[in-house]
Amino acid sequence: MSAIIEAEKLTKIYPGGVLAVDRIDLSVQEGEIFGFLGPNGAGKSTTIMMLVTLLLPTEGKARISGFDVVHDRGRVRKLLGYVSQDIAVDEFLTGWENLLLQGKLYHLSPQEIKERGKEVLEMVDLWERKDELVQNYSGGMRKRLDIACGLIHRPKILFLDEPTLGLDIQTRAKIWEYIRNLRSEHKMTIFLTTHYMDEADKLCDRIAIIDHGRIMALGTPLELKRSVGGDLVTIQFQENGNGIKEEIINSLKEFPLVEKAQEKDGKLLIVTRDGNTAIPPILSQLHDLGAEVQSISMKRPSLDDVFLFYTGRQLRDEEASPQDFYRMRMALRRAKK
16 A cells, blocks of 8 residues: 655644644555544644645645645645534535535536435435435434535545544444445545544554644554553552652563553553563562552553553543633634635
């Protein structure tokens, strides 16, 4: 496979000096489902908006199918479908009228709109409801119509920004099925952002963990889990906030079963091949060094653990407040120029 999406040192700084995307490099292969995993405000949406030509990069370059996103905007846009976080369908039109409008915006012929409109509505299970006003649709139905509108021109690449945000688990699972079918039946490349661990794990061929505008780790879900190791042991000390002495970390690195040891937010994270065997001598060593342990836990690595290991915190702890989300939205709108 060849790279269909490429970015080099891609950077976005908003007015006021807010660094949203910090010199990221990435390469997405044709036919791949590629995921950006991170909390709100991590730079996911900003990256997508630069790739789909809605935001100008401050620095760096990006190419879609070989076309530069700044200098070849028109050619890039013909290749793309884009479904944003905000549901963009018109609730005062019917489902079919929304597709008709979208088809005309892409200069499709009436026959193409008729054929493709039926195809995409059947794909998202809305054909029987096509003549109803969208204001009578549920939230899940509106999102499915939104995805259908992004597909009517048969894009080579589909960008989905938080495609299941706020939907119930049954609707989310249905949309996952649509996404898989798009790749398998239409050989479409799909780039999606999410802050749902299960979504990234089940859908994506590869995942980039992004935090504070930087890519912290990249690989398949299995590769990312293996990068953390066999077992992840987390130790919380009595005196939190003063940092963990380098002496402790260095001593633990000498243990045969310890593969990694590092401090994150006042906690000691240890990667070991066998946690059950490693924990007793680790606790003994900590006692000899005068460290007072408050709690200790062990688990097999999940994507939550991968995120914790590479960023130092759990994803759910970093969810933006409604005020933060509103401020980011306003910043994006002001920057669309």
